[in-house]
Each structure stands twice: as C-alpha cells, then as structure tokens.
Amino acid sequence: MRVxxxxxxxxxxxxCALxxxxxxxxxxxxxxxxxLEAEPSREQHDEAREAAAVCPAAAIRLVEE
Structure with a gap:
C-alpha cells in the first residue's frame, strides 16, 4: 500500500492525525x-484506510499494490 x-x-x-x-x-x-509514512506496514493498513475514510476533503488516496 502507498499513501x-x-x-x-x-x-x-x-x-487523519487523530x-x-x-x-x-x-x-x-x-x-x-x-x-509521516508513505508506505505503511501491513499492520498499519487498517489505520491508513480509516484515515482516508474520515478525511473530510478526500485528500488521502490509498494505492493498493
């Protein structure tokens, strides 16, 4: 995954920071x-998905590799 x-x-x-x-x-x-981490570890994928989901401006995009 890439942020x-x-x-x-x-x-x-x-x-996202929260x-x-x-x-x-x-x-x-x-x-x-x-x-802070453009390529989160596998353990951080759920956090990254939640951050993208709660961003009110949809400024976070996750690229699943």
Missing part, C-alpha cells in the same frame, strides 16, 4: 496534514 496525499485539498481538520498518528501529523503553522 498519496493531495496537500492543496487538505482543510486541516486533523482527522486516527492514524503514526502515519500522519499536522504542520504547526497552518494545520495542514503531513504524511
């Missing part, structure tokens, strides 16, 4: 999300 993030779409809601803190964080200055 693709469309930064311009991000509305800084922070939902549900998947090992995969996402937020910038201090504007709250826009930051991808």
């Amino acid at each position: 693709e993030f469309d930064e311009p779409r991000c509305v800084a809601a922070g939902q 549900v998947a803190p090992d995969l996402f964080d937020q910038r201090e200055d504007d709250g826009v999300a930051v991808v």
Whole structure:
C-alpha cells in the first residue's frame, strides 16, 4: 500500500492525525496534514484506510499494490 496525499485539498481538520498518528501529523503553522509514512506496514493498513475514510476533503488516496 502507498499513501498519496493531495496537500492543496487538505482543510486541516486533523482527522487523519487523530486516527492514524503514526502515519500522519499536522504542520504547526497552518494545520495542514503531513504524511509521516508513505508506505505503511501491513499492520498499519487498517489505520491508513480509516484515515482516508474520515478525511473530510478526500485528500488521502490509498494505492493498493
């Protein structure tokens, strides 16, 4: 799995960082999300899926390989 993030779409809601803190964080200055792990381990796949599902801007896309 690979995480693709469309930064311009991000509305800084922070939902991704709340549900998947090992995969996402937020910038201090504007709250826009930051991808910490673009290729999550198999154990993190459920977290990544949940983060993508709760993103209100649909800025997170998961590519299943």
